[in-house]
Each structure stands twice: as structure tokens, then as C-alpha cells.
Amino acid sequence: MPVAEPTVRRLATEDDRERSLCGWGRIAPSSARVRRVSQAEDVVEALSGAGPGRAGLIARGAGRSYGDAAQSAGGRVLDMTGFDGIVSLDRERLTVSVRAGVTIARLLTHLGSIGLTLPVVPGTRYVTVGGAIASDVHGKSHHRDGSFGAHVRSIGLCVPGGEVLEISPHVDRELFEATLGGMGLTGVILGATLDVEPLACAWVAADVDRTDDLEQTLALLSEHDRHRWSVAWLDLLAGGSHMGRALVSRADPWPGEPTGVHGHGIRARRHGGGFDLSEKPRVEVPPRIPSGALRPSLVRAFNAARWRRSPRRERGRRVALGGYLFPLDALGSWSRLYGPQGLVQYQLVVPGGQEAQLVRCVELLRARRLPVYLAVLKRFGAFPGGPLSFPIEGFTLALDLPGGAHGLRPALDELDEIVAGAGGRVYLSKDVRLRKDVLPTMYPQLDRFLAVRARVDPDGVLRSDLARRLGLCEGGG
Ligand SMILES: Cc1cc2nc3c(=O)[nH]c(=O)nc-3n(C[C@H](O)[C@H](O)[C@H](O)COP(=O)(O)OP(=O)(O)OC[C@H]3O[C@@H](n4cnc5c(N)ncnc54)[C@H](O)[C@@H]3O)c2cc1C
Structure with missing residues (x-):
């Protein structure tokens, strides 16, 4: 296995964009031009300009997937972490609408303060909602609650060409389902509406x-x-x-x-549970730990x-x-x-x-x-x-x-x-x-996924190192 690089290492200072990226496992780094997205227009612009023969493009959340899913050698990467925030909350329907770059940590902290929570969370809270949808993450309650995608009501998705679609189980179900666990290869998720549920206790x-x-x-x-x-x-x-x-x-x-629980909310920090989940870990492993x-x-x-x-x-x-x-x-x-x-x-x-x-x-x-x-x-x-x-x-x-x-x-x-x-x-x-x-043996519905990709991304614009390695973006390059 190649020697790993730091998660994001700056290679060129002139345009501040060429960076070496790798996943949480710190293996198989590759470099790409990274653009930090701060508004939806940035994504629309990037995908409008993309076309056949151009370098591939992929969205990146918090970079907590372990391998090479959120990087694209020689291509472009859209860093979605700056496109965050909670857009609205519907207490009657028990839903929350968010931008894709918001972290589960920040969302849980906000929801917890008003006595609500998410039904499904992965084993780390430092991932983005976009990343959670693109991996269709699971938690410790899958046997009861299914995965993250089972609680997504709708997704705002920007597809190659720059069109922004609102998809759900009722509107373009095929694209919606292919986006759950689709590893960013059906479009860039701009936002989503998610189920929430009451939180009784911390x-x-x-x-x-x-x-x-x-x-x-x-x-x-x-x-x-x-x-x-x-x-x-x-x-x-x-x-x-x-x-x-x-x-x-x-x-x-x-x-x-x-x-x-105080009124409708969980009071943060007071109860030894550290319910302010958006805070950073207190202990950090320093960089450059020797092998062994x-x-x-x-x-x-x-x-x-x-x-x-x-x-x-x-x-x-x-x-x-x-x-x-x-x-x-x-x-x-x-x-x-x-x-x-x-x-x-x-x-x-x-x-x-x-x-x-x-x-x-x-x-x-x-x-x-x-x-x-x-x-x-x-x-x-x-x-x-x-x-x-x-x-x-x-x-x-x-x-x-x-x-x-x-x-x-x-x-x-x-x-x-x-x-x-x-x-x-x-x-x-x-x-x-x-x-x-x-x-294809492991994922028998692969053809269904590839058919959706052929429809929304016929030129193979959306490409990651993982997609190239597994032949998920063939045809377009
Ligand atoms: C300590 C630890 C524990 C974990 N525990 C679990 C667990 O219990 N269950 C589980 O299922 N997973 C778990 N994971 C994996 C993690 O939840 C997923 O890899 C998740 O996708 C990471 O989200 P991210 O925001 O870091 O996305 P990234 O790692 O940046 O990207 C992951 C994928 O999502 C795509 N993506 C990201 N943002 C967008 C967007 N806006 N639009 C389109 N595509 C996008 C990327 O292209 C890439 O394909 C764990 C990871 C760690 C480090």
C-alpha cells in the first residue's frame, strides 16, 4: 500500500486549489483542484461548465469515508463543508431541511436543544448530511430503523449540466434511490429534508x-x-x-x-453526557506518529x-x-x-x-x-x-x-x-x-444504478478514484 499523506495537503499556493486528498484511512492519496462551495450557485456553475473530455468532478463532505470515494485524481473536487446550515424545521411533520454540508454533530446539537433527534446516525458524528446520504450510512439500530436513507424525505440534487432537481420517493424514484448510497455519482447533493423524532433523554x-x-x-x-x-x-x-x-x-x-430534558430541550454539557455534540474531541492524536x-x-x-x-x-x-x-x-x-x-x-x-x-x-x-x-x-x-x-x-x-x-x-x-x-x-x-x-456479484442491482447514471450523467462527468477503480464511470472516461 502506498505511503499515506495528510488528509488535505496543499501542493500549490498560487491558486490555493491543487490539493492532495485521501480518506480517513490515510491511504491512496491523489491530488485534485479543490473548490470550497459556499453557495448553491458554485455547484451549478461547476456542473454547467463540465462536459465530455473535461477532468472528472466529485463532491466531498467531511472526508470520513475510509478509502478513495471523495477524491478524483487530476480532476475537480467540490468541498461541501462550507455549504452548511439548517434551513427550516417543521414540528408538525417532524422534518428538518438542511444544506448538504451540515454535519450530523451540528444538526444533533441543534435538534437536541429543542427535544428532537435523528432516527439513524453512523458511528461518528463528524460526517456531513450529503456524505451520509451518498453512503446511505447505517447505525446501531439498523435492525429496527433501517439506514439513513429510509428517513430522507427529499433531496435537492444538482446534476451534470447544472440542472437542480428536487427528488423523492414520489418524484423520480429511480434517481432518488440511486442517490442513496450512490457515492456522489448521480449528482451533487445540495440539501435534504430528513425525518426527526422526539428525544426523550440524553x-x-x-x-x-x-x-x-x-x-x-x-x-x-x-x-x-x-x-x-x-x-x-x-x-x-x-x-x-x-x-x-x-x-x-x-x-x-x-x-x-x-x-x-428542560422544557423542550436537552441542556448541553451539564449532565456529563456532553450533549453539545458539535464540539471537537478533547484529545487529538498528533500528526506524524511513527509506524509501529x-x-x-x-x-x-x-x-x-x-x-x-x-x-x-x-x-x-x-x-x-x-x-x-x-x-x-x-x-x-x-x-x-x-x-x-x-x-x-x-x-x-x-x-x-x-x-x-x-x-x-x-x-x-x-x-x-x-x-x-x-x-x-x-x-x-x-x-x-x-x-x-x-x-x-x-x-x-x-x-x-x-x-x-x-x-x-x-x-x-x-x-x-x-x-x-x-x-x-x-x-x-x-x-x-x-x-x-x-x-456485479456483490451488488446485483448494479445495472439499475448504471442505467440511472447513463441518464443523468451520459458524459461521465461525475468521477472519483473509487468510481474509476470499480468501473462505475466507464463510457464517459
Ligand atoms: C470513526 C468512523 C465511524 C464510522 N461509522 C460508520 C457507521 O457506523 N456506519 C456507516 O454507515 N458509516 C460509518 N462511517 C463511514 C462514514 O459515515 C461515511 O463514509 C460517510 O459517507 C462520511 O461522510 P463524509 O461527509 O465524511 O463524506 P466523504 O467521506 O467526504 O464522502 C463520502 C462519499 O459521499 C459523497 N458525497 C459527500 N458529500 C456529497 C454531496 N454533497 N453530494 C453528493 N455526494 C457527496 C462523496 O463523493 C463520497 O462518495 C464511519 C466513519 C468513521 C471515520
Whole structure:
């Protein structure tokens, strides 16, 4: 894997636009001309001027996708983070309209102050709404709530040529669904109207179980889940039969007297829950961490201590909602811990009934001696998504591996075969190395997606490194 660069590194100062970009994994950087969007007209202008033979263009949110989805080598990138803000709130219909660059953090803080929240959020709050739609992100409640896209009422989308469309499940449904999880390849999302729901409390009641191996972990997560949120943190560095032991946590809003609710709002910061979710993490990993700072022996000891410290069975532990939903946000820029070679996150999903294939994947990584420093297992429910949406009913496993690990790529190629053979897929928003020949098997509705693209982007203007690598923008270049 190539040596990673800082997320955004300035290459030329004359026009302040040529920049090196990479994803959260800090792998596979490429340089592009970056324009910071501050009004819708900037996007319209960029897409009006784009045409055949011109360098590709792609939107970028907060750059928290792990791989190469939000960059375009030699092309143009529209940085949407400056095009933020909350446009309006409809308390009767329980909807909020926002600009695409607003972060989930800022939105949750605003909604929380008036006793509202979003039904679905990903594991980090520092992503934009545009990025959340383009990846059709999922949270810890997919088994109950589906993914982010299930709660999007409409999208304002600027397509190549500069036309701005308002699309929804009722207006151009094909384009709407292709935009959910469409990785920015159907247009630039300018804004969206999203469902909101009442927020009772800034705390959750969590039931935590400690399991001894992967079999027990899967059995526990397979039980009928009446809880709102559930997730398992797995120890894949534990030796012998302990591999896959886990802390499985399932949680619901704190019952009884709402804690932290004042009038219609949640008072920020006062309750130890840190409900001002827009603030930056208090601890930041410095740049230029040397390689080898994270070592298997170190992480193995940390995992073992964490597992041992947890009680075998605990019911109703009171945990701050923000800390429960976004545990990794406590440490800013944590991917720097992986050093100059960065990290690869491989996130797979296999359909229910194919758990044996998931176990095979874990065993293969162990047989290849590849260290998995972080492993998170979740359950997906049966909800429809877009043709490129990642979730299908079953189990999803996210694995963090050091980018420089010996034999990583061939081993992940082998995992692809197992996953595709089981009717599963990998998450494009985390991907940096998938081969394009595997894509149609993993995403059987790929042709539906490509048909929408042929209609809205016949010249192949919208192009990212991921799209080129996976053949998603072929035809136009
Ligand atoms: C610590 C951490 C935890 C995470 N946990 C989860 C999780 O639990 N569940 C989950 O699903 N994901 C998770 N993710 C992944 C993350 O939620 C997604 O990658 C999300 O898309 C990132 O949003 P972003 O604003 O950073 O977008 P970027 O990374 O900048 O872009 C991602 C994609 O969205 C497109 N895009 C961005 N903005 C627009 C726009 N305005 N119009 C059109 N396309 C656009 C880009 O072209 C690109 O294809 C996690 C990431 C991190 C770093």
C-alpha cells in the first residue's frame, strides 16, 4: 500500500486549489483542484461548465469515508463543508431541511436543544448530511430503523449540466434511490429534508454481556432483538478458542424520568453526557506518529484488559447517549495511530444464515497472521435501500487492519471471494482496494444504478478514484 499523506495537503499556493486528498484511512492519496462551495450557485456553475473530455468532478463532505470515494485524481473536487446550515424545521411533520454540508454533530446539537433527534446516525458524528446520504450510512439500530436513507424525505440534487432537481420517493424514484448510497455519482447533493423524532433523554440504559468466543457472540446477536441499539466489540487478537470473544451491548433510551430534558430541550454539557455534540474531541492524536506505534502485542493486552474489566452480565448501565453512539469520536484523528502506512477498514455483510462464512473470514485472517486491531459486529434488518446501498439483512463485520501489514491485499481478495460467494458484499464507503470484477456479484442491482447514471450523467462527468477503480464511470472516461 502506498505511503499515506495528510488528509488535505496543499501542493500549490498560487491558486490555493491543487490539493492532495485521501480518506480517513490515510491511504491512496491523489491530488485534485479543490473548490470550497459556499453557495448553491458554485455547484451549478461547476456542473454547467463540465462536459465530455473535461477532468472528472466529485463532491466531498467531511472526508470520513475510509478509502478513495471523495477524491478524483487530476480532476475537480467540490468541498461541501462550507455549504452548511439548517434551513427550516417543521414540528408538525417532524422534518428538518438542511444544506448538504451540515454535519450530523451540528444538526444533533441543534435538534437536541429543542427535544428532537435523528432516527439513524453512523458511528461518528463528524460526517456531513450529503456524505451520509451518498453512503446511505447505517447505525446501531439498523435492525429496527433501517439506514439513513429510509428517513430522507427529499433531496435537492444538482446534476451534470447544472440542472437542480428536487427528488423523492414520489418524484423520480429511480434517481432518488440511486442517490442513496450512490457515492456522489448521480449528482451533487445540495440539501435534504430528513425525518426527526422526539428525544426523550440524553442517556441510554445499556445491557452488556461478555462472551467467551465468536460462536457465543453470534448466538447472542442472533436472538430476537427488542432493543433500539445493539453492537458487539470483538477481540480478534485473543488466542486459541477465545478468538472472537466480545462485549455485546444492547441499549434503549433511559426509562422513566427524562434526565437532562428542560422544557423542550436537552441542556448541553451539564449532565456529563456532553450533549453539545458539535464540539471537537478533547484529545487529538498528533500528526506524524511513527509506524509501529500500534503493535499486535500492545493491542492484544489492551483488548484483554478491556474484556476482563467488563462484568459478565450487566443490566441497565446508564451511559451518555453521545458516548454510546459515537465512542470513537472521543479521540480526534485516531487513524493517525496507524502511522504513515494508514489503515484499511474492511467491512463486509453476509446474509442471515451465512454466519459460517463470516467465521471463515475471521479464520482466514488469523491463518494469514493479519492483525485486526478493531472489530465491530452488528445486525442488519430487512429494509430496502438503493441499488448501491450496503446493508442487506444479516450480519456486518467491520475490521480495522494496518495498511502496511504483509500479505494484506491477497488476503482481502480471498475474503471478497468468500463474501461474494455467500451472497454478501463489502461497503464501498470503506473500500480502497476492491477489484471491479467482483462488484456485479456483490451488488446485483448494479445495472439499475448504471442505467440511472447513463441518464443523468451520459458524459461521465461525475468521477472519483473509487468510481474509476470499480468501473462505475466507464463510457464517459
Ligand atoms: C470513526 C468512523 C465511524 C464510522 N461509522 C460508520 C457507521 O457506523 N456506519 C456507516 O454507515 N458509516 C460509518 N462511517 C463511514 C462514514 O459515515 C461515511 O463514509 C460517510 O459517507 C462520511 O461522510 P463524509 O461527509 O465524511 O463524506 P466523504 O467521506 O467526504 O464522502 C463520502 C462519499 O459521499 C459523497 N458525497 C459527500 N458529500 C456529497 C454531496 N454533497 N453530494 C453528493 N455526494 C457527496 C462523496 O463523493 C463520497 O462518495 C464511519 C466513519 C468513521 C471515520
